[in-house]
Amino acid sequence: MKPRQKRGAFILIGLAAVGVIAALVLNALQSNINLFFSPSDVAANKAPADRTFRLGGLVETGSVERGDDVLVHFNITDNAKTVSVVYSGILPDLFRENEGVVAQGKLDANGVFQAEEVLAKHDETYMPPEVADALAQAEADADTATAVGETK
Numbered sequence: 001m002k003p004r005q006k007r008g009a010f011i012l013i014g015l016a017a018v019g020v021i022a023a024l025v026l027n028a029l030q031s032n033i034n035l036f037f038s039p040s041d042v043a044a045n046k047a048p049a050d051r052t053f054r055l056g057g058l059v060e061t062g063s064v065e066r067g068d069d070v071l072v073h074f075n076i077t078d079n080a081k082t083v084s085v086v087y088s089g090i091l092p093d094l095f096r097e098n099e100g101v102v103a104q105g106k107l108d109a110n111g112v113f114q115a116e117e118v119l120a121k122h123d124e125t126y127m128p129p130e131v132a133d134a135l136a137q138a139e140a141d142a143d144t145a146t147a148v149g150e151t152k
Contacts, residue, residue: 035047035048035053035054036053036054036055036056036102036130036134037053037054037055037056038055038056038057038078038081038130038131038134038135038137038138039055039057039076039077039078039080039081039082039083039134039138040078040080040081040134040137040138040141041134042055042081042083042107042113043081043083047107049106049107050106051106052104052105052106052116053104053105053106054102054103054104054130055076055083055085055102055103055104055105055113055115056076056100056101056102056103056130056131056134057076057077057078057083057100057101057131057134057135058076058077058078058079058098058099058100058101058131058135059074059075059076059095059096059097059098059099059101060074060075060076060077060082060097060098061097061098062097063075063097064097069088070088070089070090071086071087071088072086072087072088072091073085073086074087076101076103076113078134078135078137078138079135079138079139079142080138080139080141080142081138083111083113084111084112084113085103085105085112085113085115086112086113086114086115087103087105087115087118089117089118091118091120092118092119092120093120094120095118095120096120099120100120100131100132101118101119101120101131102118102119102130102131103115103117103118103119104116104117104118104119105117
């Protein structure tokens, strides 16, 4: 093999190795991303059915039902759509009805969100940006639907 051919072979092997490493890194990043969805997104089937994601909104007033031991059923709403949630664990001290919450988990076959973790806001003025954006978007969509309904 000539020196020029050896150099070309090393370059090709190096490029192939970089490509394989890049593919592995991108695959690892993609599988570890936790996406945020609002109840309206879940109702529109935008949320993945087979992956963990974060669901955020407000705890619907009157929806909290405590079951055996630490099992809790409640609804999360963005004032447009509502998703039922089941969580088995100790809820944060700041978990309250009509307050912001973010839950991490998966949807089951019945469309109920099986939460693995529930996070509540950390003071009376804070709301996670994703939840605030989702509530604002749901309110804007409701206003648009009302305006369209009035013009007909």
